[in-house]
Amino acid sequence: MKPIYFPFGGALALSFTIAACVPAPDSTPAPTPTPTPPPVQTAPPPSAPAPAPPSKDWIDEARSPGEWTYRSGGADGSAQYVDSRGAPVFSILCMADDARIALVRHGAGSDTPAMTIRTETSDRMLNTSGVSPDTAGRPAIAAYLGRTDPLLDAMALTRGRFAVEIPGLSTLYLPPWAEVTRVIEDCR
Template structure:
């Protein structure tokens, strides 16, 4: 005889009820996601701070041109010996170095028309800049320097070129070729 006359299917149904109740209670323990905050109304919305004013642009000033960036004056050097020494002429005589070996001097001659008085001749090299008082000579202006003047060495060893700026004439941007050194050495 059976102690419990109920059918087995009912027993399983009765057992599953407590399990179902436990699962339902466990689902209640899981935290729910937070509700989104209500959107602020236009009157209560925080307004962002205005951006700082943009800095004022510096005034545009075109930099003074660097003489090293200027195009080279067209022309070549020509060395020659004369009865009074040696000469190196650049661009068909636009600039001439003349050596006077008896006096150990070198004259820098700049061809220009209309020089009636003393003018400034500025020599710029990669190492030095010097303004010299040039006086009128036949066909232009000239400056005479002692053969050992450091300016001459600066011209000979300038990085690729040197500049000759004379009041009343366009500047010359002259290559520093061996003819410059040759005239200097002839006078020393």
């Protein structure tokens, strides 16, 4: 053997010796199956919020259908709230000779003992009396106030509307338009 191969042979033998000392890698383990996540139960989407309960505050109720009309009669002017057919449902009448203002609910029987007026700042139950039938032949009842009564100012200046309640009849929610104020001021 030639001396040149000896170092090569020794290097080769040394490589095999070192290779024998290094542990063989473990066989590649079989991939573990990725567990499938359990199905996620999603909550149903929230339903639309429940509608708000009807307001318990009378001032938030819808205005009664109709509109105010004003009639000048000298010192005895009047304002009438008329429905869509033009029939009066409520009137405010100046009675200058008596220094009073009449609040008249049309269509109410004369046996109704009281009328309640509600405003933003004041509520008052008023005694009533029957009056002659209105122009449509319907019965009507009236409550009378002195022309300087603070309830009249509360009706004219209330926020958005005032209410007229009479047992057995639907409540009227009336706007305090200029006609109301005009009758009150003309009567003073």
